[in-house]
Amino acid sequence: MSEPLVLGIETSCDETGIGIVRGRTLLSNTIASSMDEHARYGGVVPEVAARAHLEALQPSIDAALAEAGVRLGDLDAVAVTSGPGLAGALMVGVGAAKGLAVSIDKPLYAVNHLVGHIAADILTADSAPLEYPTIALLVSGGHTSLLHVRDLTTDVELLGETMDDAAGEAFDKVARLLSLPYPGGPEIDRAALDGDPNAIRFPRGLSRASDLAKHRYDFSFSGLKTAVARWVERCEADGIDVPVADVAASFREAVVDVLVTKALAACADLGVPRLLLGGGVIANRRLREVALERAEAAGVTVRIPPLSLCTDNGAMIAALASELISSGRRPSTLAFGADSTLPVTEIQIAEAVPA
Amino acid sequence: MILAVDTSLGTAVALIDADGARRAEVGAADPLGHAEVIGDLLVDALQEAGDGDVTHVVAGMGPGPFTGLRIGIATARAFALGRGLPVIPVPSHFAAALTMLETETTPFAIVTDARRREVAITVFDGVDADGIPVVVAETVLVRAVDADAHLDGIRRIDVTTLSASDLARVGARALAAGRTLTGDEPLYMRHPDVTLPGAPKKVGT
Ligand SMILES: [Zn+2]
Numbered sequence: 001m002s003e004p005l006v007l008g009i010e011t012s013c014d015e016t017g018i019g020i021v022r023g024r025t026l027l028s029n030t031i032a033s034s035m036d037e038h039a040r041y042g043g044v045v046p047e048v049a050a051r052a053h054l055e056a057l058q059p060s061i062d063a064a065l066a067e068a069g070v071r072l073g074d075l076d077a078v079a080v081t082s083g084p085g086l087a088g089a090l091m092v093g094v095g096a097a098k099g100l101a102v103s104i105d106k107p108l109y110a111v112n113h114l115v116g117h118i119a120a121d122i123l124t125a126d127s128a129p130l131e132y133p134t135i136a137l138l139v140s141g142g143h144t145s146l147l148h149v150r151d152l153t154t155d156v157e158l159l160g161e162t163m164d165d166a167a168g169e170a171f172d173k174v175a176r177l178l179s180l181p182y183p184g185g186p187e188i189d190r191a192a193l194d195g196d197p198n199a200i201r202f203p204r205g206l207s208r209a210s211d212l213a214k215h216r217y218d219f220s221f222s223g224l225k226t227a228v229a230r231w232v233e234r235c236e237a238d239g240i241d242v243p244v245a246d247v248a249a250s251f252r253e254a255v256v257d258v259l260v261t262k263a264l265a266a267c268a269d270l271g272v273p274r275l276l277l278g279g280g281v282i283a284n285r286r287l288r289e290v291a292l293e294r295a296e297a298a299g300v301t302v303r304i305p306p307l308s309l310c311t312d313n314g315a316m317i318a319a320l321a322s323e324l325i326s327s328g329r330r331p332s333t334l335a336f337g338a339d340s341t342l343p344v345t346e347i348q349i350a351e352a353v354p355a
Numbered sequence: 356m357i358l359a360v361d362t363s364l365g366t367a368v369a370l371i372d373a374d375g376a377r378r379a380e381v382g383a384a385d386p387l388g389h390a391e392v393i394g395d396l397l398v399d400a401l402q403e404a405g406d407g408d409v410t411h412v413v414a415g416m417g418p419g420p421f422t423g424l425r426i427g428i429a430t431a432r433a434f435a436l437g438r439g440l441p442v443i444p445v446p447s448h449f450a451a452a453l454t455m456l457e458t459e460t461t462p463f464a465i466v467t468d469a470r471r472r473e474v475a476i477t478v479f480d481g482v483d484a485d486g487i488p489v490v491v492a493e494t495v496l497v498r499a500v501d502a503d504a505h506l507d508g509i510r511r512i513d514v515t516t517l518s519a520s521d522l523a524r525v526g527a528r529a530l531a532a533g534r535t536l537t538g539d540e541p542l543y544m545r546h547p548d549v550t551l552p553g554a555p556k557k558v559g560t
Contacts, residue, residue: 047421047547054425054541058432072437088422091390092429098394099360099430102401103437108394229558334394 004076004325007064007100008318009057011093012085012113013142014038014049016056018064019315021322026123027068029308029315032056039182043172044141050088057096064314072104077331079321082110082349083342085142090338098334107331109321110349112342113312114138115156117278118149119320120309130303133272135159137263139287140279140312141168141183144259146217146266147344149276152320153327158344159266160217163206167255168281170221174228174251178244185284188248192286195249202227202254207261216269217262224254256287260294267300276303280311324348356407358400358434359523361415362389362427363447364467368396369519370404375527377520379403384516386468389426397430412440413526415447415519417542418467418475418494424541443526446537448477450522451514452488456481462491463510466502474499475544478509485532487525496544 003023010017014035020028034052038044065071080097083090094110101108117138121130136147144162149155165173168185175184180191205220206212228251235242263275275295282288282304295302309316329351336350356378361367366389369380379400383392401409414431417424435442448465455463462480469475478492497505529536 045547050422050425051543051547054429057429058436061433061436088425091422091426094390095362095393095426095429096433098397099433100437102394102397103434226558233557334398335391337388337391 002326004322005070005074006077006079006318006322006325007061007075008079008314008316008321009093009097010081010113010116010312010314010317011053011089012081012083013089013312014044014052015312016053016060017312017314017317018060019313019318020064020068020070021123021315021318023322023326024122024319025125026315027070028064029313030060030064030067031313032060035183042176042182043169046086046088049086050092053089053092057092075104075106077107077109077321077325079109079111079317081113081116081317082336083113083339085113085340087338087340090340094338108334109324110332110336111317111320111324112344112347112349114143114145114147114344115152115347116316116320118147118152118156118276119323120278120305120313120316121276121303122152122323123309123315123319124305127303130276131274134274134276135263135266135270135272136276136278137259138279139167139259139281141172142166143279144219145344146263148266148270148272153323153329153347156344156347160215160219160262162219162221163215164220164222165225167219167221167259170225170255171281173225177229177232178242178247185281188252189284189286191244192249192252193245195245195247197249197253199243199246200231200250202250204254204258207258217266219258219262221255224251252286256290259287260291263291264294264298264300268298273300274303275300278305278310282310283307330354356404356409357411357413357523357527358409359413359415359519359526360427360431361447361450361517361519361522362393362423363415363417363419363517364514365516366392366396366427367517367519367522368400369523370400370409371520371523371527373527375524378405380518380520382516382519386420386423389423393426393430397434409438409440411443411526411530413443413445413523415450415522416444416537417447418469418544419447420470421543428541443530444537444539445522445526445529446494446542447517447522448494449488449525449536450517450519452477452479453521453525454518455512456488459512463512464506466511466513469496469544472499473497474502476502476505485534486528487532494542494544
């Protein structure tokens, strides 16, 4: 099967993503987001997300099939995110994927969400194929991970990840400190427009020499968030208006600096002159700017999939399964569940053993 | 054949003929792990049922612990979608009531665990002309310790597993009578467990 037609189901966080690919060709990337329902709570509420997935699944599958111009009977396989992510949200997708695969009697591939983010890149038809090895920096509201990818389907290693908040979460929390709405990323960006990124020197988490020994590629954003909170409180105590633009710009600079510094350190240490960016926070323009600028200076090539494929989506899940199929991997058995802490080394879950 | 799937308690999957005869019934009593077992149970049930086309899918809509409950509904809907079949939503307590009606006199209360030290209670009394158990007191959540006082002498039947065949039969009877027993929304009985954010906590200096 050289060009498998695969439908991917992604429900690990607040986006119900249904994607359809044929081989490396994207046919549909349908997303229903429950973001608006979370806005009033200032962050993703797992139960709200899970309820929304159940409601959105069927209409999203219908919409994806219509857009792709294919029927369920045409599919060669179904793919689903098994983890990592929110357990209750993942389970809705797992249940649906199993029901669908059994119904149409097609193989099912259970795959890793984070590796899916990397697979999104292969759907970019007009760019040259992804070269290995590559360092991948995946940043979203749910994860902040630095990976060493030697092969998409067989060999992905976790170099480091966040010890506390995900970068996207830090944006949301700091936005709240500055009385800005949810989601925080675009709001901080807007607020930072006229700000001076060097106005306040906020801390760079896990970047001191003493931290680097143990956490060279790990991230921490909770100290940064606390530093911003202190700063805002001090302004209030002193009766000064909070210089929102400067705080936003300086906070964002601290996040971007630590992300890019650690990613490029990995490139240098491992002798890998390639960096792939993924995850919803890549929508942040300043992050892309700084990454491109500093990578160029370091002789590192940066790849950024289109933003619609960077945020959580089903197309990347279908794409990963498509690559697994093309490389001869057997389908998953039906005996897998949702794994909220699935390690990145488990690219496919529950691959069937040969009979 | 009519396929029924319910994950409001354990995981239950069954197929019945149009006349109500059981073709297959499989299940797992574990109140967790629905996502892990649902696919194999579905395959087992279809295999056990043998030849014949599935014409309708009955989904058990709860009440039940949300996370598990949703898995069965998602599976039922996706299976139906895959074959272009209609879904018949049925409150899960109806299945337990139909089972109990074979041996028990009514009225009685079907009582299931709702977690957080609460139980879900529905009171039934006999069946109607369509063969569907008659609800005399709609499903409510009650603190487990208050359940007996709440029932005030009505016999309680605590249920920890249910028959998907009976769920399918209730669905078939509702279909035959052109009745809708519940909507598309699961019987959550509770709002999502969230509080609106207040002012950010002070961190001090
Ligand atoms: Zn993601």
